[in-house]
Amino acid sequence: MADESYDVIVIGSGPGGLSTATLLQKRGVKCLLIEKNNLLGGKMISIDKDGYAYDLFPHGQVPMRGSAFEPIFEELGVFDEFVPALEPDDPRDVITLLYRRSDRKEYNRVTQGQAMADPGPFFELWDLEKEQQEAVVKIMAEMSLMSDDEIGKLDGITMDEWLAERDVPGPLYNYLGFHANASLAEPIDLVAASEQIVIMKQMMLQGGGGQYKGGFGGLTKVMAREFEKNGGTLIRNCKVDKINIEDGAVTGVATPEGTFRAPVVVSSAGIQPTILKLCGEEHFDKTYANYIKGLVPGWAFTSVRYFLDKTVMDTAMYVMYSDESWLNTERFDKMKNGEIPDEVILFMVNHNFYDENAAPPGKQVLVSGTVCSSNPEAKEIEGLWKRMDEQMQEFFPEIWQACERREYNGPKDIADLTRDSVIEGQGGECVGLAQIVGQCGSMKPDSKAPINGLYIAGADAGAKGMGTHQSALSGTAVARMVQQYLRGRAKMR
Ligand SMILES: Cc1cc2nc3c(=O)[nH]c(=O)nc-3n(C[C@H](O)[C@H](O)[C@H](O)COP(=O)(O)OP(=O)(O)OC[C@H]3O[C@@H](n4cnc5c(N)ncnc54)[C@H](O)[C@@H]3O)c2cc1C
Structure with a gap:
């Protein structure tokens, strides 16, 4: 199989890489998708073993309505296979919440419908006085009514700083501290207010905590099947060792199965492993290499x-x-x-x-x-x-x-399972790069790397929101950028 040529090589079959590869292949771009594991899906991998079917990690989709996977399934012509396992208006008790206030010994326990659909159970959980309930509703309403532009202006301040300007009842502050950990794997005193508010708004207006029939891996299976059905080449159990670069442009990748050639390489192996290891920092100017080294991994x-x-x-x-x-x-x-x-x-x-x-x-x-x-x-x-x-x-x-x-x-x-550790303390990230001030929204790393034909897809570049959703958004955007690049290249020939 070695020495074959493709239009695009995509490294990694997590939600970022798989979205890019599937969309490009559907649009007639000849793609090779290389995944180092046998099972596809990256961190959103689902396991089917000994009669049990489950996600390897605890996953919930935010937003439930309007997730980034919907348009992908639509474009692939398989929208009927996009099957959320929970309708946004499912009337059952969905969540059991346990919470203890610092002035109490015991935990309160309530069950409620879908995340944030009704503040009533939270008021009960938090034991709120009427005045505090009003203050909570005011802040929640403010978050849910903010426009994208208004949210975008909060890239430069932390959630903690945003809340400090408001009258926030203690239990709401503590909930948002917990939420920053649970939804973003970040601390409230570093997480960008824009990232956390986007997710809170989605949870309130579009539902949160969803799942899919067959787990998140159900989405992976359909996208991978369509990728191959549309003529894409998929190689599993193959770890890319090197992204080949000549005269400032990518030429393909080197793997234990041989060299594959393409004018475009899209990597979802993580921005730091991609730049510092797969490419090698010698291909970039010092400022960019140092910028990449200085990026902070998420928890x-x-x-x-x-x-x-x-x-x-x-x-x-x-x-x-x-x-x-x-x-x-x-x-x-x-x-x-x-x-x-x-x-x-x-x-x-x-x-x-x-x-x-x-x-x-x-x-x-x-x-x-x-x-x-x-x-x-x-x-x-x-x-x-x-x-x-x-x-x-x-x-x-x-x-x-x-x-x-x-x-x-x-x-x-x-x-x-997913990303190499190339700088101290990095490798086991839950989402990807930390969604903290300086690394989000307008300050998020660009998907287009400063080498011709090199793109970063997935949680580290180009999008915002919760893990799988932002990775699929990033993959979708990269597919568009790659097509534009290939069209420009074709015109110049
Ligand atoms: C414990 C845990 C809980 C989470 N909870 C949620 C949640 O509730 N909701 C949510 O939306 N998100 C959640 N996430 C985050 C989400 O899973 C990730 O943000 C998302 O999967 C990142 O997608 P990605 O495509 O950027 O990267 P990954 O999913 O990491 O995919 C990268 C792929 O590239 C492959 N690869 C890497 N290097 C190479 C190489 N050299 N050669 C070939 N292949 C390579 C890897 O094997 C992998 O398949 C959670 C993650 C974890 C770990």
Whole structure:
């Protein structure tokens, strides 16, 4: 197969790379998609094993209506296969929330419909006085009514700074601190207000926490099938070693299976691994190489999967936090230095709620996560697993007792599965680059790298919002940029 030529080579089959490859191939551009793993999907990988079907990591889609995958499925002509596992107006209790105020010993527990659809359960959860309820509604309304332009003006300030200018009831501030961790894997004192508000607005107006039939991997399967059906070439189990560059332009890639040639290479292997390792910093001017080295990776999520011998969970998501358990920078630094907190946040997904065949009859699988550092060598991970298990035993004894088997996962597994660690502390990122001030919106790295024919797709470049959604948005935008570049090249010949 070596020495074949393509119009475009795409590295990686996560939502970023797969969106680019599938759309380009559908539009008649001859693509080669190379994935280092056997299973496709990157971080949104779904597993189908021993009668269980689940996402490897706890995933929820934001937004549910108007996700970036919708237009892709439409263009591929397979919109009937875009099947959210939960309708935005599903009347069932979907989320179980547990929250403890710092002035209380006990956790409050409420169940509610879909995320943010009704503030009533939050008021109950937070035990709010009437005046505080009004203040909460005012801030939520402000976020949901902001235009894209207004939100875009908040790239340069943190969510913490934005809230400091408002009268924010403590429980709302603490919820947003938790939300920054759970939805963005960031601390509220660094996350760009624009990124967090975009996601909050989407959750309120377009629904949040959705899933797909067959997990997120169901989307991957359809897109990969269409890619091949439309004539695309897919190589699995093949790790790209090098992006070949000659005279300031890409010429293809080198892999253990040989060299493949193309005038365009789109990489979703992460901007830092792509520039610093696959290309090599010697191909870029010092300013750009230093800029790439200085980019801050996002935090990671460490996860535990609980395989249960009976059906014990009745809602789709379990969310647990207290005023003390969500992490700002100060608390995170303490954790990194070995002080495992007494309580951790938990974000848990029950796949059986979405799909009754997600486990063998009468059994269940729950995927649970909490934030941690993206450093594959992070020291806090085992302590966090222990704390997660202790919380399960204490707060969900019925789940703990039903547990047949557990699987533990941390940033090292995420790095091994998806992106190489090329600078210290980086590799296990949950989303991608940190969505913090200086790296978002107008300051987000450009998908077009300063080498002719080189593009970055996925969570690190070009888009905003929650992980899978922004990766698919970025992939869609890169497909357009690549077509334009190829058209320009053709005209010049
Ligand atoms: C624990 C966890 C929880 C998450 N929760 C959510 C959530 O609730 N909602 C949400 O929307 N997002 C969530 N995300 C984030 C989301 O999964 C990612 O942001 C998204 O998958 C990033 O997409 P990507 O295409 O940029 O990169 P990836 O998904 O990382 O895909 C990159 C692909 O490139 C391949 N690759 C890398 N290097 C090479 C190479 N040299 N050669 C060949 N192939 C290569 C990798 O194997 C991988 O398949 C979560 C992620 C994790 C880890």
